[in-house]
Amino acid sequence: MIHFDNSYARLPQGFFTRTAPTPVRDPKLVALNLPLAARLGLDPAWLQSPEGLLMLAGNTLPEGAEPIAQAYAGHQFGGFSPQLGDGRAVLLGEVVAPDGARFDIQLKGSGPTPFSRRGDGRAWLGPVLREYLVSEFMAAFGVPTTRALAAVTTGEQVIRETLLPGAVLTRVASSHIRVGTFEFYAARGDRDRLRLLAEHVIARHYPDASGAADLLQRVVEAQAYTISCWMGLGFIHGVMNTDNMSVSGETIDYGPCAFMDGYRPDKVFSSIDAYGRYAWNEQPNIAVWNLAQLASCLVPLMGDSDEAVAEATRIVHSFPALYQREWLRRFAAKLGITSPRDTDRALIERLLGLMAEGQADFTRVFAGLSNGKARDEFLNRDSFDQWAVDWQARIKDLPDAAQVMARANPRRIPRNHRIEEAIAQARDSGDYSPFHLLDAALRDPFTDRPEWDKLALPPQPDEVVQRTFCGT
Numbered sequence: 412m413i414h415f416d417n418s419y420a421r422l423p424q425g426f427f428t429r430t431a432p433t434p435v436r437d438p439k440l441v442a443l444n445l446p447l448a449a450r451l452g453l454d455p456a457w458l459q460s461p462e463g464l465l466m467l468a469g470n471t472l473p474e475g476a477e478p479i480a481q482a483y484a485g486h487q488f489g490g491f492s493p494q495l496g497d498g499r500a501v502l503l504g505e506v507v508a509p510d511g512a513r514f515d516i517q518l519k520g521s522g523p524t525p526f527s528r529r530g531d532g533r534a535w536l537g538p539v540l541r542e543y544l545v546s547e548f549m550a551a552f553g554v555p556t557t558r559a560l561a562a563v564t565t566g567e568q569v570i571r572e573t574l575l576p577g578a579v580l581t582r583v584a585s586s587h588i589r590v591g592t593f594e595f596y597a598a599r600g601d602r603d604r605l606r607l608l609a610e611h612v613i614a615r616h617y618p619d620a621s622g623a624a625d626l627l628q629r630v631v632e633a634q635a636y637t638i639s640c641w642m643g644l645g646f647i648h649g650v651m652n653t654d655n656m657s658v659s660g661e662t663i664d665y666g667p668c669a670f671m672d673g674y675r676p677d678k679v680f681s682s683i684d685a686y687g688r689y690a691w692n693e694q695p696n697i698a699v700w701n702l703a704q705l706a707s708c709l710v711p712l713m714g715d716s717d718e719a720v721a722e723a724t725r726i727v728h729s730f731p732a733l734y735q736r737e738w739l740r741r742f743a744a745k746l747g748i749t750s751p752r753d754t755d756r757a758l759i760e761r762l763l764g765l766m767a768e769g770q771a772d773f774t775r776v777f778a779g780l781s782n783g784k785a786r787d788e789f790l791n792r793d794s795f796d797q798w799a800v801d802w803q804a805r806i807k808d809l810p811d812a813a814q815v816m817a818r819a820n821p822r823r824i825p826r827n828h829r830i831e832e833a834i835a836q837a838r839d840s841g842d843y844s845p846f847h848l849l850d851a852a853l854r855d856p857f858t859d860r861p862e863w864d865k866l867a868l869p870p871q872p873d874e875v876v877q878r879t880f881c882g883t
C-alpha cells in the first residue's frame with residue numbers, strides 16, 4: 412500500500428534502535444493533509460479508512476515499515492548533551508513519491524523509546540496542532556520545512572502540569588537528520604559512522620556534493636536561505652538547539668515557535684529562553700554557531716589537519732554573506748523589488764527602524780504596502796510618508812512591483828493568539844472548527860476572504876500571547 416524504501420534503517424548498528432510505536436486507547440482523526448498525501452503518492456481513501464487511522468495512531472504498522480528511533484546528540488542552549496535521540500518519535504520508514512523524491516514518515520508523540528530518559532514519549536494536543544498549523548503555513552509560503560500529514564488524538568491523557576489530551580502528529584520530512592546527529596558520532600570519536608552518515612546525507616540531500624567540505628558548504632547555503640525566510644516572516648523558532656537544526660535545511664521542531672505581531676527585533680516568546688539566546692534578530696548568529704558545531708564534526712572527515720580546520724572555518728564564515736544576500740532579496744521583494752541594489756538595504760532598514768519605534772505590526776505593514784494601509788500601523792506617520800516618497804521613487808519604473816509584493820507578503824500569519832484559541836477550543840470543548848478555519852486560511856496566505864478577515868488582525872490587548880511554553 413505504501414512504497415517504503417528504508418535507507419536509514421539499512422545503516423549499520425549504532426544509528427538507531429528498532430522501536431515500535433506504543434498503541435493508544437481510542438484514536439480519532441483530527442486532521443489529514445490530503446494534498447500532502449497526494450504529493451507522497453499515498454492513497455487518500457486508505458488513509459481515511461479505519462486501518463489508515465490505526466497506522467497514524469501507531470496502533471498498527473503498515474507493510475514495509477521498519478520503525479526506528481534515531482540517535483542524536485545536541486547543543487541545547489549552548490551546553491552539550493551527548494545522548495538525546497528520538498525520545499518520543501518513531502520513524503516508520505521512507506516513502507518514495509511518484510516523482511522519486513524520498514520522504515521520512517515519522518510519528519511524533521508515539522510512546523517511549525530507549526531514548527526517552529524520564530519522558531513519557533508522548534505529546535499533548537496543543538503542540539501537535541501548533542506544529543500542524545505552522546509547518547503547513549510555512550510550506551504554503553515556500554519556506555523549507557518538515558510537513559504535517561495528520562494529527563490524531565489518542566483517547567489517553569498526558570501529564571504536563573495538568574492532565575491534557577494526548578495526540579500524535581504524523582510528520583513528513585526529506586529526512587530527520589540533524590546537526591546533532593553528526594555530533595552524536597563526533598563526540599564518540601566514531602569516525603566510521605561519521606563517514607557513513609556524511610555519505611548517507613550527501614546521497615540523500617546533496618548528491619552532487621564532492622565530499623565533507625562540500626557537504627558543509629551546502630548545509631550552510633541551505634540554512635542561510637531558510638533563516639532568511641524566517642526573518643522575512645517575523646518567525647521566531649524559539650529553540651534553535653543543534654538537535655533542532657536539520658541538515659537538509661528544513662525548519663524542524665515547532666515546539667515553542669511564534670511569529671511576532673508588533674515589530675521588536677529582540678523579541679523572544681519561549682519561556683525557557685531567559686537570556687534571549689534565540690531572539691528573532693539572533694537567529695542568523697545562532698545559525699552560524701550551530702554550523703560551527705557541524706564543521707567541528709566534519710573536520711575529521713576533511714583530513715583533520717590545520718588546513719581542514721581553516722577550510723571548515725572559511726565555509727562557516729561564508730554564511731553571513733550568503734545570508735545577507737538572501738535577506739536583501741527577500742526584504743527587497745517585500746517592497747516590490749526583484750533585482751535589489753546595495754542601496755536598497757538602507758531603504759529597508761529605514762522602514763524597519765520606523766516600525767521598531769512604535770512596534771508596528773510586522774505582517775500588516777508589509778501587506779499594507781500593497782493597499783495603502785501600511786501608514787496606519789505607524790506611530791510616526793510623517794516619517795513613514797517621507798520614507799514612502801523614496802520607496803515610490805525606487806519602484807515607479809518597476810512594472811512587476813505590485814505582483815512581487817503580493818507574493819512576498821502574506822495576508823496573514825499563524826498569529827499566536829489564534830493558535831492558542833484553536834488549541835483551547837479543541838482541548839476544552841472538542842471543537843476543532845477554529846483549528847480547521849485557521850488551517851484553511853493559512854494554506855492560502857495570499858487570498859482574502861471575508862471569513863478569514865479576523866484571522867489577520869493583531870491581538871487585542873487582552874489577547875496578546877507573551878509567552879510560549881515548551882511543555883510539549
Ligand SMILES: Nc1ncnc2c1ncn2[C@@H]1O[C@H](COP(=O)(O)OP(=O)(O)OP(=O)(O)O)[C@@H](O)[C@H]1O
Nearest residue numbers: 495496497498499527530531532533655664665666
Ligand atoms: N515527552 C517526552 N518524552 C520523551 N522524550 C522527550 C519528550 N519530550 C522531548 N523529549 C526528548 O527531549 C529532547 C529534546 O526535545 P525537543 O523538544 O527538542 O524535541 P521534540 O519536540 O520532542 O522533537 P523534534 O525535535 O523531533 O521535533 C529530544 O531528544 C526529545 O526526543
Ligand SMILES: [Mg+2]
Nearest residue numbers: 654655663664
Ligand atoms: Mg527537538
